[in-house]
Amino acid sequence: xxxxxxxxxxxxxxxxxxxxxxxxxxxxxxxxxxxxxxxxxxxxxxxxxxxxxxxxxxxxxxxxxxxxxxxxxxxxxxxxxxxxxxxxxxxxxxxxxxxxxxxxxxxxxxxxxxxxxxxxxxxxxxxxxxxxxx
Amino acid sequence: xxxxxxxxxxxxxxxxxxxxxxxxxxxxxxxxxxxxxxxxxxxxxxxxxxxxxxxxxxxxxxxxxxxxxxxxxxxxxxxxxxxxxxxxxxxxxxxxxxxxxxxxxxxxxxxxxx
Numbered sequence: 035x036x037x038x039x040x041x042x043x044x045x046x047x048x049x050x051x052x053x054x055x056x057x058x059x060x061x062x063x064x065x066x067x068x069x070x071x072x073x074x075x076x077x078x079x080x081x082x083x084x085x086x087x088x089x090x091x092x093x094x095x096x097x098x099x100x101x102x103x104x105x106x107x108x109x110x111x112x113x114x115x116x117x118x119x120x121x122x123x124x125x126x127x128x129x130x131x132x133x134x135x136x137x138x139x140x141x142x143x144x145x146x147x148x149x150x151x152x153x154x155x156x157x158x159x160x161x162x163x164x165x166x167x168x
Numbered sequence: 169x170x171x172x173x174x175x176x177x178x179x180x181x182x183x184x185x186x187x188x189x190x191x192x193x194x195x196x197x198x199x200x201x202x203x204x205x206x207x208x209x210x211x212x213x214x215x216x217x218x219x220x221x222x223x224x225x226x227x228x229x230x231x232x233x234x235x236x237x238x239x240x241x242x243x244x245x246x247x248x249x250x251x252x253x254x255x256x257x258x259x260x261x262x263x264x265x266x267x268x269x270x271x272x273x274x275x276x277x278x279x280x281x282x
Contacts, residue, residue: 111251115244125236143225144234147217151237158244162251167258 055109057166069156187263195256
């Protein structure tokens with residue numbers, strides 16, 4: 035009976051492994067690169083609508099989301115983070131780029147605060163990725 | 169080969185519990201500190217957004233977008249904590265497993281030697 039208890043306990047521990055994905059250098063680099071690219075592009079917000087650059091960035095963001103979704107089911111939480119940050123109907127990067135493409139007016143103070151939010155959003159993604167087991 | 173099962177189970181119980189509690193306590197303290205820091209920063213942001221609106225530096229629509237953005241940022245922070253908690257759970261699981269293997273291994277070696 036005691037052997038059974040120990041064996042059961044060990045089995046539970048072993049079966050419960052690999053609930054989260056491992057650290058992925060590609061994911062971390064993508065977040066870092068897209069953070070820099072996004073903030074650099076946002077700096078032009080009050081000057082012009084660089085349509086091609088926005089479309090390129092949107093495509094890169096979609097590729098990053100697809101890459102994270104490709105690691106499901108273990109990568110569920112990071113994939114969800116990317117979705118929140120890039121949602122075109124949201125109020126972080128995805129929504130900001132949509133508004134920009136639609137030529138929605140924007141004040142300098144708003145732009146500064148939105149840049150801070152988007153910067154912090156990428157930082158959260160990198161904080162989680164950096165905290166995953168190597 | 170004889171093994172003192174009562175003693176072994178007691179050692180496992182104590183060893184596993186100590187390992188798990190120690191890791192969990194360290195993580196919980198860090199998580200609480202992160203949450204408190206985020207709440208303080210968010211409160212400060214809301215006050216700043218309201219200030220910008222009342223001084224007409226941003227429009228009502230922009231205020232709304234900033235508040236909704238802050239909410240989404242809060243969601244991202246919550247997801248980070250949830251992910252890190254899962255990682256911590258896995259670390260604790262690994263610690264327990266190592267403790268278990270070590271205790272059982274020692275008991276088997278002693279029994280074989282005896």
